[in-house]
Amino acid sequence: MQQVKRVLVVDDEEGMRMTLAANLELEGYEVVEARDGVHALELAEQQAFTLVLSDVRMPGLNGVETFRELKRIQPELTVVLMTAFALEQLIEEAITEGVYTVIYKPFSMDHLARVVARAVDAPAVLVVDDIPKVADSIVAVLRAAGLSAHAVHDGRTAVQHVLERRVDVCVLDLVMPDQDGVATCAQMRGLKQRVTVIAMTGHSVPEMVGAIMSQGGYTCLRKPFDARELIHTIARARGDAAPG
Known part of the structure; x- marks a missing residue:
């Protein structure tokens, strides 16, 4: 029941x-x-x-x-x-x-x-970056601000994590080996779960930024970004709650 x-x-x-x-x-x-x-x-x-x-x-x-x-x-x-x-x-x-x-x-x-x-689903933020130190440091900042957050270090694991756990926001690095952020976002969009993707990158990759935004990405943050900027971006994304 x-x-x-x-x-x-x-x-x-x-x-x-x-x-x-x-x-x-x-x-x-x-x-x-x-x-x-x-x-x-x-x-x-x-x-x-x-x-x-x-x-x-x-x-x-x-x-x-x-x-x-x-x-x-x-x-x-x-x-x-x-x-x-x-x-x-x-x-x-x-x-x-x-x-x-x-x-x-x-x-x-x-x-x-x-x-x-x-x-009401008590969702969490998933941080995806192939550099563990970067992903883990972002998660530490989010948790210090009272948010539930987890880190993974590759795109395939990220998709599996979304399948198995409650995630409503994914902070996703664009440039990663094996499976990049654009491919990862595309796979997430194919899942039943509704996940808002906030992209991030330290590279000049306008084509990738355009591709992920065309898939429904919320925004793209340029590394290094201020922790407060990310926390506010997550709150805005959750408040927008666009249908889809």
Whole structure:
């Protein structure tokens, strides 16, 4: 019997909260509502949640403060934040501390459903680079930021990893021996799982960049890149959650 996925919706605006809850229930989730951050923490002390969907700007505890406390209570909890405001500093803090993504109001319920569907599966980031030291160092940075991440060192192993585990984002090196990033991305696109590919390269390979983008790649980062740039790119990719 499939386990029901329980979502906690946190928003001080009752109308918005009820609309979100009703739409998520139609998607098959069990939904619990919290009127503010303090209420959300009380509920998290009493029951486990698969996902929390929280507004950022709320009286008392804001969404980022609530996120921090929720992770203390339930460390494995996935949290998605919503905001209608350009709260750059708060959003920066949330992303670098491991929030799954931030979605910006107004958004369509179809878009929300796509983001939630991917987030409730507790997915991870897969880093693929044929230089183990590079792959492992990227994974260490992502884990330090609160993200679940794993490393492999060749394209074939990467495809097998996606088949066997929950992966929603792949950070994929383009230039690798045996099987390059373009071929690896093509194989991933043929799988049932929906994986967003963020390419990376330290070489001048415009043809490969063009090829992977034509396959639906999200973007290509130039090595060496700042760790914060990668963390923010992952959060944006998860928030975009394009259909396909």
